[in-house]
Amino acid sequence: MSHKPQLRIPATYMRGGTSKGVFFRLQDLPAEAQVPGPARDRLLQRVIGSPDPYGKHTDGMGGATSSTSKCVIIGPATRPGHDVDYLYGQVAIEEDFVDWSGNCGNLSTAVGPFAVANGFIDPARIPDEGAVEVRVWQANIGKTIVVRVPVSGGQVQETGDFELDGVTFPAAEVVVEFLDPAEEGEDGGSMFPTGNLVDSLEVPGVGTLEATLITAGIPTVFVDAQAIGFTGAELQPAINGDPAILQKLEAIRVAGALRMGLISSPEEAARRQHTPKVAFVAPPRDYLSSSGRQIAAGDIDLNVRAMSMGKLHHAMMGTASVAIATAAAVPGTLVDRAAGGGSRDVVRFGHPSGTLRVGASVAQVDGQWTVTRAVMSRSARVLMEGHVRVPQA
Structure with a gap:
């Protein structure tokens, strides 16, 4: 043969x-x-x-x-x-x-x-x-x-x-x-596909959650960490080793995908794992990063944890970082609230591996929020x- x-x-x-x-x-x-x-x-x-x-x-x-x-x-x-x-x-x-x-x-x-x-x-x-x-x-x-x-x-x-x-x-x-x-939303131009900075999201098996749905960088569903039982300072073992938690976060992702019009039925989400992302945000607090380094609350604007392909990411996805910086720059979003409110051109957030600084330029045009650019340093x-x-x- x-x-x-x-x-x-x-x-x-x-x-x-x-x-x-x-x-x-x-x-x-x-x-x-x-x-x-x-x-x-x-x-x-x-x-x-x-x-x-x-x-x-x-x-x-x-x-x-x-x-x-x-x-x-x-x-x-x-x-x-x-x-x-x-x-x-x-x-x-x-x-x-x-x-x-x-x-x-x-x-x-x-x-x-x-x-x-x-x-x-x-x-x-x-x-x-x-x-x-x-x-x-x-x-x-x-x-x-x-x-x-x-x-x-x-x-x-x-x-x-x-x-x-x-x-x-x-x-x-x-x-x-x-x-x-930003990708265009259902309303023809807003990076917020529902036209809202904060939505009430019905999540089967979880309940009704406030959520910021945004398409800047990558479609992302932001929820408040405390509302789903987290502090925002979690590391991978606390999330990835618990099937019930992973199921809850996936349910939030699917509900967000449906609301954003990315899928037409829950079954479609199984073959669209890359988008949208789901992330939970919280005000700044001290925590130990995955490398054992102390991250001080005073050195960051907020904490963010994001899911990627069904698991908590070990750091932060670059496209999700764009979404974070953009949402943080728009007063009234859940990300902006976690960062203390107001407007900002640059945000530094804590993630499981440490911190990241990202800039974003946003503006309101004819009542719609737009983002013109986001910048970060990588290697x-x-x-x-x-x-x-x-x-x-």
Whole structure:
């Protein structure tokens, strides 16, 4: 009996922010995977090692967490004024699907360095020392991201002294700017899809909760931590080890998705795990981060904990950080209330691994709240490059 050799596909394994994933150039993928469809999904699932009923990703490049079961496809820009197209696939761990419904803000950081290192940027634009601006078209959600990539000796600078909570070692600082990061809501323009800053959300099995529903960065359902029995200072073990808590948070997510019009029935939520996110907020309080570092209430504006693919995130998703900063800038939202009220252009919030500072610029236009930009600093570096091997079907 003859056996087919494995496919050998050029790939780069990168960390971006507090996530990591497998990066591909579009032209390096097999022809059938260069277009959307089952062939692409199957390939990326096999690369990651999903679906895996053991939940370990032993036979793939994934790390068996929502932060590490990710693939990125980078191609030449199809939109004027951009350098590359960026497509993101969140590969489910145990279930059999790839979620294309949103962006990964953390891996957005790595798109810029990848584009520079892989020949997508005109060499004449790359200084010997300084930074190069990479304009990225985020194809999942149709938005522009600007990544300012540090350069040293004419090459991407990866090492440095910038520290990011949730990442063990320092690296070079990469500034990421999300332009016009809100998606239009049902009312035709508001980043609040119901038109309300706070909604009463009926959650089966839980009750009626106040919720702020927003589409900036990524569709997100914000609820008050105390209203669901939390302090806002929880770490992963307190949430992820309790099936009843996870079920309650998923019920809130499903109810929010229905209210936001992202799904038409609760059953659809099972195959749309990446969006919306659900996060709970609380006023600032002292706590110990997952690394054992003391976080002082006086150093943050509020505490936020967010769920990703059914589990509490170990730090904070980049896109959810955009949602947090945007909601914090709008007086009257639950996020703004937790931060003490008023208006602000910058917010520093506590998450399980530490703190994060994010800026957002919002304005009211014809009675509708809009966000023009959100900015944060992250870091990125190549972990491995070469070829990934995938068994042929």
